[in-house]
Amino acid sequence: MxxxxxxxxxxxxxxxxxxxxxxxxxxxxxxxxxxxxxxxxxxxxxxxxxxxxxxxxxxxxxxxxxxxxxxxxxSPVSFYDLESLTEKVVATGKMPLLLILDQISDARNFGAIIRTAECTGVDGIIVQKAGSAPVNGDTVKTSAGAVFNVPICKVEHIKDAIFYLQGSGIKIVAATEKTEQNLYAVNLNEPLAIIMGSEDRGINPSVLKIVEEKAKLPMFGSIGSLNVSVACGAFLYEVVRQRS
CATH class of the missing domain: 3.30.1330.30 (Ribosomal protein L30/S12)
Known part of the structure; x- marks a missing residue:
């Protein structure tokens, strides 16, 4: 700090x-x-x-x-409320792409994710107030300043945010290994929000129950998971590929 x-x-x-x-x-x-x-x-x-x-x-x-x-x-940035962020995204006329972070607690991971989000055209990042990484000097540095370009919204509860986005016509896709569905089989060319889970626990089971689709990345090595910022980059660039 x-x-x-x-x-x-x-x-x-x-x-x-x-x-x-x-x-x-x-x-x-x-x-x-x-x-x-x-x-x-x-x-x-x-x-x-x-x-x-x-x-x-x-x-x-x-x-x-x-x-x-x-x-x-x-915080070096001001935070949006969920309704304002959603209205801002819809008003642009482009197909929405949002990122939901379920209690990612490491500031450097958070910064790396923000940097990738900015590069892939993410319209906004939604985090929960409790349990999430702070926006501090480490976040700013790791994001290479991207934290000033991507709107960040803080909410009381991730599930309430998901219900609101679903009601606004935005599909929710959870990045999780607890599925048989490969990311590359999912249609990402529609209004979309991707959820990434915390470094140690992944996405909360109660959150997984309410999402429309779950997807995982194929893994061929002996290590069972990727760093969350790396996995997030893979998901976001598959969105870019499908929408290009």
Whole structure:
């Protein structure tokens, strides 16, 4: 996390949230206590701010200042809401291509995916507020600046976003090894959103139940899976191939 993208100190973070700053994530010391910390927790929950508990050593690495048990990262980009993003995409008149990331937590993977998404004409990326990678200095660097070109939408729940997109006429395709269907047998030349799962667990089983189609990449080696950013690139370029 770059220092110019962080706020430290409980009261400063409360003020930033109240002022509607683009807070991406707040790191809270595991054993932190006190009335002011309780106030911060209330404000974060009321404003649906993503936070996690971490050891004090992590906070000390983030800042040499008196952090009081809390450090917040400020996103360098503004986030879209789902309706605005969908309306923006439809208004362009082109065939929609969206990307849904189900709790991908590594900032570098996130940045690499954004870079590929920008290169393949993705109209927007949808992530869940809780459990997703922050948009920080690592994300910006790994994306080679593409994070400033691709709209990113944060939602409360991935499933609700999927239902909304389905209601808007957009087909959902899940990238998962839990299917017999090869990616190259799927029609991607229609309004589309592709879901990629987290690095360790893949796509949530409850999400898989509500998608129209599941697809996997053929694997010929002894390792059973690809890095998520690499797999995402393969899926997106198959969309490009089919639509070219």
């Amino acid at each position: 770059e220092k110019e993208q962080q706020i430290f100190g409980i009261r400063a973070i409360i003020e930033a949230i109240t002022a509607k700053k683009e807070i991406d994530k707040v790191f809270i010391q595991k054993d932190a206590a006190g009335e002011l910390m309780k106030d911060l927790m209330k404000v974060m929950k009321r404003n649906n701010i993503n936070f996690s508990y971490v050891p004090v050593e992590k906070l000390n690495r983030l800042t040499a200042n008196n952090h009081q048990g809390a450090v917040a990262s400020i």
